[in-house]
Amino acid sequence: MRVGAGAGFAGDRIDPAVTLAERGNLDYLVFECLGERTVATGQARRLADPTTGYDPLLAARMSAVLAPTTASGCTIVTNSGAANPVAAAEVVAQVARRTVDRPVRIAAVTGDDVLDAVRRADPVLWETGRRLSEHDDALVSANAYIGADAVLPALDAGADVVVTGRLADPSLYLGPLVHEFGWSLDDWPLLGAGTAVGHLLECAGQLTGGYYADPVTKPVAGLADLGFPFADVASDGTAVFGKADGTGGELTMRTCAEQLLYEVGQPASYLTPDVTADFTSVTFDDRGSDRVGVRGATGRARPDELKVTVGFRGGWMGEGQMSYAGPRALLRAQLAADIVRERLDRVHGFDTRGIGVEFIGAGAAFRGVVPPTEAPEVRLRVTASAPDRETAAIVAWEVESLYTNGPAGGGGARGGHTEVLAIRSCSIPRTVVRTEVHTVDVTTEVHA
Numbered sequence: 001m002r003v004g005a006g007a008g009f010a011g012d013r014i015d016p017a018v019t020l021a022e023r024g025n026l027d028y029l030v031f032e033c034l035g036e037r038t039v040a041t042g043q044a045r046r047l048a049d050p051t052t053g054y055d056p057l058l059a060a061r062m063s064a065v066l067a068p069t070t071a072s073g074c075t076i077v078t079n080s081g082a083a084n085p086v087a088a089a090e091v092v093a094q095v096a097r098r099t100v101d102r103p104v105r106i107a108a109v110t111g112d113d114v115l116d117a118v119r120r121a122d123p124v125l126w127e128t129g130r131r132l133s134e135h136d137d138a139l140v141s142a143n144a145y146i147g148a149d150a151v152l153p154a155l156d157a158g159a160d161v162v163v164t165g166r167l168a169d170p171s172l173y174l175g176p177l178v179h180e181f182g183w184s185l186d187d188w189p190l191l192g193a194g195t196a197v198g199h200l201l202e203c204a205g206q207l208t209g210g211y212y213a214d215p216v217t218k219p220v221a222g223l224a225d226l227g228f229p230f231a232d233v234a235s236d237g238t239a240v241f242g243k244a245d246g247t248g249g250e251l252t253m254r255t256c257a258e259q260l261l262y263e264v265g266q267p268a269s270y271l272t273p274d275v276t277a278d279f280t281s282v283t284f285d286d287r288g289s290d291r292v293g294v295r296g297a298t299g300r301a302r303p304d305e306l307k308v309t310v311g312f313r314g315g316w317m318g319e320g321q322m323s324y325a326g327p328r329a330l331l332r333a334q335l336a337a338d339i340v341r342e343r344l345d346r347v348h349g350f351d352t353r354g355i356g357v358e359f360i361g362a363g364a365a366f367r368g369v370v371p372p373t374e375a376p377e378v379r380l381r382v383t384a385s386a387p388d389r390e391t392a393a394i395v396a397w398e399v400e401s402l403y404t405n406g407p408a409g410g411g412g413a414r415g416g417h418t419e420v421l422a423i424r425s426c427s428i429p430r431t432v433v434r435t436e437v438h439t440v441d442v443t444t445e446v447h448a
Contacts (some may be wrong), residue, residue, distance in 0.1 A: 001180050003173055003197075003232035006065065007031040008204030010055055010388055012040045014064050016205065016228040019244050021065040024230055028176045029069055030155065031061060031078035032202045033171050039166050040311030040421045042083035043141035052082030054091065054163075062095040062161070066262040067328040070100050070160055077151065077172050083162040084139065085110050089440050092290075100108045104442040107154035109164040109405065111146065111435030114428060118142040118308060125310065133345050137312035137422060144381045144428065146415050148271030150435040151175035157439060166309065168273050171200030181235045191275040191301020193237025196282060199270070200294065204228045207241065207259045208249035208290075222248020238295040240287055253284040256292050271431070273306055275299040305427040314422035318384050318392035320399025320415040324407065325377035332407035333378040339406055340382050340398050348394050354385030378413075385420070392417035 004244030005024045006017035010033045033055045055061075058080045069076055081088035089108035096104040119142075122133050132139070143166040152175060154162045168177075177183065177194040185191070198205055207229045209220035228246025233239040243251050260279055264270050267271045270277040281296040320340070323353055337357045344350040348396040358364040360379035382399055386392035396415020420426060 001027040002230055002231065003030060003031070003176060003178070003233050004030040005030060005201040005203065005204040005207070005228045006078075007061070008202065008206060009033065009035065010057070012204060012288050013226075014057070014061055014327050016226060016247070017061065018064050018068075018107055019247060020228055020230060021068040023032070024244055026069075026230060027180070028075050029065065030172045030201070031076065031080055031205070033057070033081055034079040034166060034170055036309045036423050037421065039143050040423055041310060044419070044421060045309060046083045047140065051131070051249065052088055054082050054088035055080035056305075058088055059095055062092050062166065063099060065097045066095055066161070068090070068105075070096075070102055070104055074166030075155070075159065075176070075289060076161040077164075077176060078162070079164045079167045079172060080385050081108060081165050082115070083165065084142075085163050085165050086438055089161075089367075089438065090175050091438045092161050092163060093442050104160045105158055105366055106163065106440045106442070107157060107159035108164060108438045108440070109146075109150050109154055109162065109167070109435055109436065111150065111168070111433060112143045112165040114139075114144045114308060114433060115139070115142040115426060117432045118310065118426070121428050123308075123428060125424045125426050127424045132310070132426070134314065137314055139310070140313055140421065141311040142308050144308045146306070146433065146435055147171045147302075148175035148178050152438075155179040157437065159267050168202045169202040170195045170272055171274055173201055174274055175199030178207050182398060185274075186301075188299040188301055190237050193276040193279055193295075193297045194233075195272055195275055195277040196279060196294065196297030197231050197233055197237070197239050199264075199277075200256060201229055201231055203259060205249065206262065207255055208243050208251050209255050210249065211320065212255045212258050218254070222252055224248065226431045237297070238293065240291055240293045242291045246371055246422050251290040253442045255279070257285050257293065265332070271303050271307075273302065275302050287441050304430065305417050306430045306433055307428050308428055310424045310426060312422040312424070314387055314420035316386045316417055318386050318391035318415070318417045320382050320396040321413065322380045322399050322402055322410045323410055325388070325413040326409060329376060329378045330359060330372055332409060333359050333362070333380040336380050336402050336406045336410060337382060339402065341399050344384055344395065348391070348398075350384050350386070356383040357381070374398070386417070389419075409442060
């Protein structure tokens with residue numbers, strides 16, 4: 001079977017997915033659009049408006065690909081449901097009514113929202129070592145990483161589109177493999193092999209040279225028209241990866257090797273909801289232009305607990321920026337920072353421990369490691385924590401006031417303020433997580 005990567009994160013491009021939908025000859029097209037912070041922000045949006053909480057680009061993605069995928073019999077699987085898979089399924093149904101001339105079945109998978117269960121369990125948060133009840137911040141969300149078994153009932157029901165919440169990234173791909181090949185959910189070596197396929201595909205354009213590219217050491221051509229990857233997977237879990245002919249980027253053993261290790265702390269024990277995958281024996285072989293074979297992944301029994309992403313309201317963050325150029329640009333930017341920092345403290349009562357200063361262009365990425373260096377132009381960025389929106393807005397105001405009250409030559413002031421969501425993690429027994437499937441059938445008159 002052939003499965004393609006339609007997206008690797010929430011803000012990913014849409015046109016490479018259209019290419020795969022129209023001429024990729026796919027059995028499945030997968031959109032991975034959910035991260036730890038995006039699911040929490042989805043929950044925050046849903047609290048403000050119960051009809052929202054799904055990926056904001058969901059309608060645009062489905063409008064672009066639903067007609068060609070349904071025409072070819074390709075099934076879409078996506079975690080774009082984020083905090084509200086049921087509402088997301090209705091969005092897909094609305095798109096289907098506009099763009100598709102045949103019946104469409106949409107399935108929403110729920111159950112990853114475990115807020116009540118986490119409150120009852122009061123687990124220890126990994127980052128702090130303290131129990132949930134010992135934290136003062138307002139709890140917004142708790143979403144468990146569910147696995148491939150959660151999507152099997154939707155696929156068994158003949159869904160054309162499966163929309164989930166916090167389905168683990170490789171599980172988006174493993175679910176279709178288990179469904180198509182009839183793999184047992186305790187065949188750990190096969191599940192480990194399928195997880196490797198999903199992990200290699202889950203970041204989409206990273207596998208075809210996007211995040212891999214470096215102009216000097218690893219030049220990649222055609223990045224403006226980067227093609228997203230697909231995999232031809234055999235029933236034994238081996239696969240050959242490729243991309244559509246004529247698209248930009250490259251798919252090589254080197255791009256695959258980098259992606260295999262991406263976000264993998266222990267290659268011998270990569271924990272997912274489905275399996276403890278072992279990538280240490282994975283091998284790649286060159287199959288020609290933009291074609292790479294993979295084999296060797298295996299696995300052991302899955303963890304007894306599921307990881308949970310917990311979101312807290314963390315106040316507000318104000319931001320202001322100003323540019324300085326020419327002789328002594330860094331010195332003038334440092335003086336400007338001192339002025340803003342003093343006024344936020346003395347005039348407005350900000351906690352100085354929550355004030356951050358960056359000198360972009362003079363070593364901001366290495367602040368705290370090496371001192372800033374003189375540069376022909378420096379972009380000052382000041383951030384500060386605040387308890388509310390109004391207080392956060394003061395930061396941009398103070399930076400903008402530097403136009404006439406600060407060092408010479410400042411320009412290009414910009415600012416803003418955003419609500420902060422603190423993201424932490426814990427785990428709960430998988431036995432307390434119950435997933436369900438809700439279907440929406442769209443029946444349209446087939447055009448002659």
